[in-house]
Amino acid sequence: MALIDPKGLRATPYPLPFHRLIESFRSLPGIGIKTATKLAFHLLKVPEEEVERLARELGRLREELVLCPTCQNIMEQTLEETSTCALCCDLSRDGSTIMVVEDVQTLYAVERSGEFRGLYHVLMGRLSPLEGITPEALRIRELHARVETGEVHELIIATSPTTEGEATALYLSRLFKPMGLRVSRIAFGIPIGLELEYVDDITLIRSVEARRPM
Ligand SMILES: [Zn+2]
Structure with a gap:
């Protein structure tokens, strides 16, 4: 079953988890549907450890980074x-x-x-x-x-x-x-x-x- 794109532009033929990943990529600046789909397919091809490492880095990003109390860097x-x-x-x-x-x-x-x-x-x-x-x-x-x-x-x-x-x-x-x-x-x-x-x-x-x- 084709899923309706949340932006109402087109339906995608992909299974839900894959569709969700594409949508997550699309929410990033400068990434359109083509690049988002390419990235998602790329992650299907690379070794699982690589995907896990990326997921870990994303998870740690907000946990391990804080703002400098003086300058907000x-x-x-x-x-x-x-x-x-x-x-x-x-x-x-x-x-x-x-x-x-x-x-x-x-x-x-x-x-x-x-x-x-x-x-x-x-x-x-x-x-x-x-x-x-x-x-x-x-x-x-x-x-x-x-x-x-x-x-x-x-x-x-x-x-x-x-x-x-x-x-x-x-x-x-x-x-x-x-x-x-x-x-x-x-x-x-x-x-x-x-x-x-x-x-x-x-x-x-x-x-x-x-x-x-x-
Ligand atoms: Zn500072």
């Missing part, structure tokens, strides 16, 4: 509750400059460029009144606490050049400038509306170097 869970991520622990980095990013992906995009030696703060999103994302929903309180230690002198706001990213940057600037901080916005040779995580390294390095005061 992802880190491996440790027994000590006070431990922070490798970046926050790195004493060779400049703790007086914090780059504020929307998500962990952007943090790693900047980190890959190898040019920025300060610390980060991940907001876990951006302001979007339409979607009900208010300042309270972001990790702004945590950033405020870091600034209050007096060790931070500059914030580089690296939110995306989208309407919401700009609104977030403006909000942060208005919040933190009165606290005596230098607040700058990365410059964009980046097409408006493009998500930062997809920008190439060189463009990203230049946009950080050419940051402008807000």
Whole structure:
């Protein structure tokens, strides 16, 4: 019996467990029905241990990864509750400059460029009144606490050049400038509306170097 695709597009002729696997793959970004089906068939062909290893890794992903209590970067869970991520622990980095990013992906995009030696703060999103994302929903309180230690002198706001990213940057600037901080916005040779995580390294390095005061 052909199953009805949940999206109502087409029926698939596969047994239910196989169909469910295809649908799980399809729910991932950038994966359409063709790739999803190819991946599912691939897993039927490889040795069982390989499939089990993949299943184990998926299961452990959320169990063993936690967010850094300081910057909200992802880190491996440790027994000590006070431990922070490798970046926050790195004493060779400049703790007086914090780059504020929307998500962990952007943090790693900047980190890959190898040019920025300060610390980060991940907001876990951006302001979007339409979607009900208010300042309270972001990790702004945590950033405020870091600034209050007096060790931070500059914030580089690296939110995306989208309407919401700009609104977030403006909000942060208005919040933190009165606290005596230098607040700058990365410059964009980046097409408006493009998500930062997809920008190439060189463009990203230049946009950080050419940051402008807000
Ligand atoms: Zn951290």
